Amino acid sequence: MLTALREDGTLFQLLPRLSKDVLRKEKAGGHYYCPECKERVTMKIGMQRMEHFAHQAGSQCIESYERESSFHLNGKMQLYQWLKEQKLYPRLEPYYERLKQRPDISVDYSQQEYAIEYQCSPIPPQLMIKRTNTYRKNNIDCVWILGGNQLKRKSEKKVSLTQFDYLLLNKTPDGKWYLPYYCSNSHKFVFLTNIIPTSAKNALTQFSIFPIQNRSIQQILTHKMNEFLYAKEWRNEMRAQKLRMGMNSHSQIDYLKELYIHHLNISLLPIMIGLPINHAPFIETSPLIWQSYLFIDLFRNKKKDEIITFSEVYRCFMHRVQRGQINLRTLPLIENYSITVPLIEYLKLLVGIHVLEAINYNTFRLKADILIPDHVVSQQKQEEHFYKEFHQVIFRV
Incomplete structure (x- = not known):
C-alpha cells in the first residue's frame, strides 16, 4: 500500500x-x-x-x-509513472467511498474513468467478480493486468493458465481473446492473444512483448492482433493428450471407461473430435473430451441424411455438465456470456468440414455416415487428408 x-x-x-x-x-x-x-x-x-x-x-x-510484494509495489509505481508521462492525471490507490473499493490506480481517459487493478497474486474469485461488477455498475471500466510473475510460458506458442488467469480473460471488440501482463523486473508488457485452450490448464497463444515506454494507454486499451494459425501445434497437442490418457489409465478414468463401454479407442476417434473453436474458453473441459461426449450421446447414433437439431446438442451437452463430466468456466469480464455460443460454433465448424449440412439456424442434416478408423495407419491417413483439405477452415482464429 x-x-x-x-x-x-x-x-x-x-x-x-x-x-x-x-x-x-x-x-x-x-x-x-x-x-x-x-x-x-x-x-x-x-x-x-x-x-x-x-x-x-x-x-x-x-x-x-493481499500482501504486496516488491514486485507488485514496483509495478504499481511504474504503471503510475507511465500514465503521468502521457500527460494524464492518474490517482494512486484512490478510495471510492460509495463503492467501498480501492483500485491500484484510477485515471480518466477519453471521457471515461478507468480503474486499473494490477494483480500479482490470486485473490478469491468472488472478490474479483464483486470488484468488477461494482465498477461496471458505476460506469467505471476496470482494467485487470496480471503480474508477469504469474506468467507460465511452456513453449513458443504454449502457456499454462490457472483458473484465476481465466477470470481475467478478456475480448477485443472484434472478438479475439487476450490476457495482459506487466513485468516490473523487465519493465515490459506481455500480451497473450488469440488464446485457444487445448486442455483445462494449457492453451495455444501468441506472445506479444513490448517495453512499457513503447506503449500508450490507447494501445493497451485497444490492442491490435494479427490473425494466427495453430495447425501444427494443435495437432501435436491433441496427439500428445491422447497418448498421455492412453498410457495413464488413472488420468480421466471416467472418460476412458465411457470410451471402452462404447467400443471406442482413444487413438482411433473420428476426426471430428478434438477440434478448436473460438469460444472454447467458455468450457474448462478439454475439447477432446466434451466433443467425445457429444459424439457418444448423439452423433454416433445418427446415419446419413438423419436430422440433428441444436436443441439435441444442447440437451446432451448440459446433461454431461449436470453430471459433472463437463466443466464450464466463469468469465466475469465477458458480457452476454452464453454457453450456446461454443456449441453453435462447433456445429458451424462441422458444416465447414462437410460433416453436416445446415438446413436452417437450428437444424442440420448428416451428410454421410461418420467413419471410425479401424487401425492406426487408417487413422493417420484420414488425419493427414483431413488437415490438408480443411486446415484453413479449422484453424482460423
Missing part, C-alpha cells in the same frame, strides 16, 4: 519517492491510517523492499489479505 491518511485526515503518498531521511522524519510526526478500513497502518522503511504502508497483524481489512 502506497497511500495512507495522516492523523489530521490528509492523504500522504509514497510517490514520488522521497529519501529515507525525509520518510523517517515524516513517520515520526504521527500515526497513519488505512483510507479504506481506518485501521492503524505502519510505514515500512526497509533496505530490501520499497517503502510502503502495512496493516498490523490480525487486521480484518481486505487490503491486509
Whole structure:
C-alpha cells in the first residue's frame, strides 16, 4: 500500500519517492491510517523492499489479505509513472467511498474513468467478480493486468493458465481473446492473444512483448492482433493428450471407461473430435473430451441424411455438465456470456468440414455416415487428408 491518511485526515503518498531521511522524519510526526478500513497502518522503511504502508497483524481489512510484494509495489509505481508521462492525471490507490473499493490506480481517459487493478497474486474469485461488477455498475471500466510473475510460458506458442488467469480473460471488440501482463523486473508488457485452450490448464497463444515506454494507454486499451494459425501445434497437442490418457489409465478414468463401454479407442476417434473453436474458453473441459461426449450421446447414433437439431446438442451437452463430466468456466469480464455460443460454433465448424449440412439456424442434416478408423495407419491417413483439405477452415482464429 502506497497511500495512507495522516492523523489530521490528509492523504500522504509514497510517490514520488522521497529519501529515507525525509520518510523517517515524516513517520515520526504521527500515526497513519488505512483510507479504506481506518485501521492503524505502519510505514515500512526497509533496505530490501520499497517503502510502503502495512496493516498490523490480525487486521480484518481486505487490503491486509493481499500482501504486496516488491514486485507488485514496483509495478504499481511504474504503471503510475507511465500514465503521468502521457500527460494524464492518474490517482494512486484512490478510495471510492460509495463503492467501498480501492483500485491500484484510477485515471480518466477519453471521457471515461478507468480503474486499473494490477494483480500479482490470486485473490478469491468472488472478490474479483464483486470488484468488477461494482465498477461496471458505476460506469467505471476496470482494467485487470496480471503480474508477469504469474506468467507460465511452456513453449513458443504454449502457456499454462490457472483458473484465476481465466477470470481475467478478456475480448477485443472484434472478438479475439487476450490476457495482459506487466513485468516490473523487465519493465515490459506481455500480451497473450488469440488464446485457444487445448486442455483445462494449457492453451495455444501468441506472445506479444513490448517495453512499457513503447506503449500508450490507447494501445493497451485497444490492442491490435494479427490473425494466427495453430495447425501444427494443435495437432501435436491433441496427439500428445491422447497418448498421455492412453498410457495413464488413472488420468480421466471416467472418460476412458465411457470410451471402452462404447467400443471406442482413444487413438482411433473420428476426426471430428478434438477440434478448436473460438469460444472454447467458455468450457474448462478439454475439447477432446466434451466433443467425445457429444459424439457418444448423439452423433454416433445418427446415419446419413438423419436430422440433428441444436436443441439435441444442447440437451446432451448440459446433461454431461449436470453430471459433472463437463466443466464450464466463469468469465466475469465477458458480457452476454452464453454457453450456446461454443456449441453453435462447433456445429458451424462441422458444416465447414462437410460433416453436416445446415438446413436452417437450428437444424442440420448428416451428410454421410461418420467413419471410425479401424487401425492406426487408417487413422493417420484420414488425419493427414483431413488437415490438408480443411486446415484453413479449422484453424482460423
